[in-house]
């Protein structure tokens with residue numbers, strides 16, 4: 001079924017598979033992008049909004065458009081509306097969101113709307129905020145909302161034009177409602193399907209009128225349920241792991257035990273003796289990815305049996321052999337000296353020297369694995385001059401360009417079939433295309449051995465946990481002081497953490513003056529500090545690092561919100577009241593703070609049972625242009641065990657496209673943040689990752705999940721993302737609640753046994 | 758040779774009888790709704806029913822299911838409890854990435870078959886072996902309560 005080519009028949013298309021290139025949108029589609037297409041239009045998120053777009057949720061008359069509706073929506077003669085999603089659906093609800101936007105302007109019948117993953121196409125499907133076709137930085141709605149609405153509006157106009165022509169009536173008298181096109185005076189009333197073929201022949205309109213918010217039937221409503229619920233509850237949803245193709249072989253691999261090691265020699269005799277093992281082969285590694293030994297079989301388990309029977313000798317001459325304790329010790333030493341200055345105002349040192357109330361502390365954060373439920377995998381089929389990939393693609397055009405380069409093909413010769421991803425949290429957006437190119441490399445080696453069929457690379461949970469690309473380890477050293485009025489007077493902040501973007505195609509735009517923006521994003525913000533100093537060390541550790549749900553905010557949000565809490569207590573003020581004063585000129589921060597505090601009943605004291613301590617904590621973090629405040633309530637038992645009882649969350653993400661998806665993402669982001677807060681850490685001993693599976697890299701379980709309440713701030717601002725912003729406030733809110741309950745500051749994550757000591 | 762029924766259809770496995778049921782289902786029977794998450798009975802993604810009991814198929818050798826009736830996510834839609842749970846899951850839009858959800862649903866069905874009105878604590882106990890990395894737990898709880906109510910009505 002997944003062999004079916006998408007875009008096989010498109011009545012809305014005049015001819016061919018995809019139309020000939022048309023003028024590209026004013027929103028900056030990538031032009032003439034060959035090879036790695038990065039850098040053409042990478043813009044910092046803050047500057048991303050197109051000035052041509054009104055700030056009122058994008059309603060009204062659009063300026064001249066060059067939208068290609070047929071690239072995004074197809075109407076079948078059966079009346080079915082298919083939306084082509086340029087973004088990956090990895091759980092965050094992007095398919096539902098994109099479809100809602102198209103269906104809203106199209107006035108489609110929601111029950112007739114389906115979504116399919118779009119192919120890789122750097123021109124047509126670029127993320128206008130990232131400059132590549134990719135999904136990340138919580139940008140799906142932010143970059144696509146206008147585009148999707150224009151696509152829906154254009155398709156609607158074409159249906160109306162077709163109807164006007166057929167019935168010989170003025171287009172202005174025609175209405176569209178819930179998948180039907182109507183002309184009241186003549187009582188014409190037909191479904192989309194009946195007009196689909198004629199509509200495809202209409203010219204694409206160049207001016208479009210978008211709905212004003214009062215006319216919305218789907219946006220902001222709970223009617224559009226998730227488009228992927230049915231398939232994900234009956235086992236039919238297709239993940240990469242589920243791809244079965246004729247003659248396909250599964251590859252289970254032996255990776256080197258240490259980063260930077262390569263295979264020296266191997267003995268495959270025992271593996272090959274296993275019934276069902278088809279072949280054993282060495283494959284080449286490369287920039288940012290492993291080489292290793294792969295065992296091929298038709299059956300995944302047999303391939304794994306074969307892999308377990310291998311003896312491989314590794315060349316570890318270039319391997320990373322440090323332990324994470326030693327690396328953290330190195331970070332602490334580095335923090336004794338100045339780094340690259342990122343921000344400076346007033347004189348932080350002088351102000352600190354004369355302040356009478358000071359706090360001073362180190363905050364430490366471990367490496368974190370993404371640990372999506374579906375371990376990394378990828379299916380590759382190679383032909384003489386072709387490559388087909390089946391994958392839950394988060395970085396389509398980076399993976400496409402990487403595969404093309406490895407195979408000596410043009411990017412267009414690499415066809416990508418988009419599938420659902422069983423989670424990602426950033427992992428599938430690898431700037432080196434690591435596991436995708438590993439699969440290509442294995443398929444290439446297999447082809448040399450005469451195995452011409454497709455190859456499915458499957459990492460076991462153990463490879464997935466140990467293969468790196470972790471949230472980088474981080475150390476923050478902070479000295480801060482309050483003035484006589486209790487307000488922060490000085491803040492000296494040093495961050496030591498490895499750069500995520502160094503050595504990747506993102507470096508050119510993401511690293512300025514030696515500062516990787518993702519290392520410091522959000523730190524100290526939005527608080528105004530008269531005497532402020534911020535610097536950064538970006539040591540190279542040899543451990544592969546990558547973005548992990550909410551990236552730098554995972555640690556910068558924590559430190560900022562815990563330090564502010566410390567300052568509030570130092571000033572003898574209530575943490576909400578204190579923040580309220582500091583956020584006076586930041587209305588969107590303030591609004592989520594007030595809403596979360598009110599809904600949580602901040603001013604009503606918590607009741608504790610005998611022998612238990614209870615506390616409430618708050619944190620407010622803006623990330624990816626969305627504002628989230630969370631209030632956590634915790635109970636600490638006499639034995640030091642912690643239960644997070646309840647989390648009240650307020651979110652402002654601009655126009656709320658799918659309120660229920662927003663709620664779900666806040667709930668999920670909270671659970672994800674809590675897992676990291678309580679349990680997660682990847683440690684290394686002599687360069688070997690110590691964790692391997694869920695027994696030593698524990699996940700959050702249902703009994704640990706707090707009650708969660710989500711409140712959405714009504715807003716007509718342009719929509720921003722929700723996949724990540726729910727995560728950053730959780731850990732500091734819990735840490736601040738722990739302090740309220742126990743007077744103990746948590747300055748090292750994960751919490752582990754720290755309350756039991 | 759091992760014989761069993763899967764969703765009412767007789768199946769035979771001729772290969773290594775120590776192969777975990779999960780890989781027989783996925784790679785031999787092409788029933789890919791049952792998922793691999795850990796291979797060590799730690800996550801529940803592979804949960805199926807064996808004679809009505811929830812079991813982890815990733816550590817259950819095919820040999821151990823000889824003569825048994827296996828039900829997978831593909832086979833629950835015709836069962837009253839199965840249907841109620843799937844419906845509740847859709848009404849609550851429980852799923853996010855969805856990868857864990859076959860296992861969650863299989864565990865939830867087994868719970869409701871043995872306890873028609875589970876409390877939150879019962880749910881937490883019965884579902885403790887099913888990890889959801891997307892943390893859809895709040896909705897899993899609500900959906901199980903909804904399904905229980907629907908089945909009583």
Ligand code: FES
Pocket residue numbers: 792793794795796797798799800801802803804813814815816
């Ligand atoms: S795959 Fe069986 S419990 Fe995880």
Ligand code: FES
Pocket residue numbers: 091373422423852853854855856857858888889890891892893
């Ligand atoms: S829905 Fe993603 S792991 Fe549960």
